[in-house]
Amino acid sequence: MVDRVPAGRVASYGDIAVLAGTGPRQVGRIMAGYGHLTCWWRVVRADGTSAVADRAAAYWDEEGIPYRDGRVSMRTCRWSNYPGRMTELTVRAWGTPGFAAPLEPVTVTRRELREDDVRIRIEFAGICHSDIHTMRGDWGERAYPLVPGHEIVGIVEAVGPAVTTFREGERVGVGCFVNSCGECDACLAGEISYCDEGPTPTYGGFDGEELTQGGYSQAIVVRESFVVSVPEGLDPAATAPLLCAGITTYSPLRRWGAGPGKRVGVIGMGGLGHVGVKIAAAMGAEVTVFSHSTAKRDDALSFGATRHVSTADGLPEDLRRHFDIILNTVSVDLDTAAYLGLLRFDGALVQLGLPGEPLQAPARMFTQQRRSLSGSLVGGIRETQEMLDFCATHDITAEIELIGAEHINEAYDRTIASDVRYRFVIDATTF
Ligand SMILES: [Zn+2]
Ligand SMILES: [Zn+2]
Structure with missing residues (x-):
């Protein structure tokens, strides 16, 4: 049983006892008699201490088992593969x-x-x-x-x-x-x-x-x-x-090449949008937020946007043919054609929200400037890890309200x- 504990992990006498269908004391007795034939240093008391810590230390070092003052860190290296921990x-x-x-x-x-x-x-x-x-x-x-x-x-x-x-x-x-x-x-x-x-x-x-x-x-x-x-x-x-809002915005920003010299528009600054603004800005893009009111203007700028557009006043003329990427994070019906008009050469409007009505725009909105309309759903697991690492590097998290x-x-x-x-x-x- 003891030999089933993998290198780099430890088990307590109690863990082994459960596995063997006996008691911890019996395990102790057996170990005292035959322990030298096994990887005995991988069995310790439940609190991580060992009667033979001085001799075990060399093995612990070799296997990277963390310990201090003769006491193994059970929190980090206790072997979990034993009955009782695995059950429903x-x-x-x-x-x-x-x-x-x-x-x-x-x-x-x-x-x-x-x-x-x-x-x-x-x-x-x-x-x-x-x-x-x-x-x-x-x-x-x-x-x-x-x-x-x-x-x-x-x-x-x-x-x-x-x-x-x-x-x-x-x-x-x-x-x-x-x-x-x-x-x-x-x-x-x-x-x-x-x-x-x-x-x-x-x-x-x-x-x-x-x-x-x-x-x-x-x-x-x-x-x-x-x-x-x-x-x-x-x-x-x-x-x-x-884990949702981060990857859902990170993935299309990467896919459509957000970075220095690129202009990104983010429609809607809710749970999804506010993270998208932070990530796009951290990627080095110039970010504009489209939001129905001016209430979130200061927040948008503090998250890294350089401009906030209140859509209640319509879309500004000077933003026509301006953006490389526009992320639409909202699920309300918007004027798709009008937003396509804000894209410059090879720009993409990427749909993340799911409005009720079909999206509509005249074909010329696509032929002009070779624009595209696309969508994106969450992202892969490897990419999610990449996103978390990116967020750690750039100190990005969501703004939250913690509740019970x-x-x-x-x-x-x-x-x-x-x-x-x-x-x-x-x-x-x-x-
Ligand atoms: Zn979600
Ligand atoms: Zn598949």
Whole structure:
């Protein structure tokens, strides 16, 4: 049993006892007799101390097991692959019991860890507009009870035996998707958002037989390849919205080449738009915000925009043929042709929001200046990691209002009323 503990990890006598179906004392006795035949230095007391710490230290050094004063750091290197840590787990959550019903406390069951699963103790979950559309029934009926949330930050608390990227104690994030076919052209290119079979959403989708349940909960179990690392230095609560809003704006900005010398327009400065402004500015682009009122002008400028246009007065004449990229982050019906007219040669209007009506523009708006109209959906996992690293380098997080779970329904109302600067994040200790 002891030899199943991998190099660089330690187990307690109790951990081994559970595995062997015996008690910690028996394990201690057996170790005393036959321990020299095993990797004995990988077994310590539950508090990380060892009776033979002086002799073990050389092995700990060799395997990179952190310790101080003869005490191993159990938090960072305790082997989690033992029974009891891997089993199915029922956790508290907030979700809706039925179609368009308000959210209330519910429980969800997280699956027993598979080979490549990571179980995350959630710290923070952002409230995305998609959560509200889904929970209030705007996008049709789903399976219930349903727990939303796809802007998740937390700490790894257990990993399956085949997991290599993450260890217990590390801070990680999960975004909009938790699985995909893995075989289509999009998946092979790392662009899981565009999976042929449709990626599995973090909540409200089916992963095999299992209805996925999102991040408004105490814990979640996700395949390793859909988990990203949260760089140190990023505030974990304010990082949560980056897992959706961050990647959804970062991906098209990269795709259409935002950078020095480029002019970027951002339509709408809500949860999505305000992060887009920060990222585009950090990429070195000149950023203009289009917003229906002047209320957010000062914020826009402080986030890095150089100009704020209040669309209530119409679109300024001097911005015709001005932009290389315009991100439309809003879901209301706008004059697509008018915004296309603001694009210069080879410019692209990129649709991120989903308005109700079809988009319309005369064909000449495209032939002139070789403009294009496109759309973008979230982004890949590798790209999400790249985005988080970029945000850490440039000190970018979302502007948030942290709430307890009991305020979720109220936060939904306020988000719809645009009464939030700029994203609600739920403290997961309140679930
Ligand atoms: Zn979202
Ligand atoms: Zn695929």
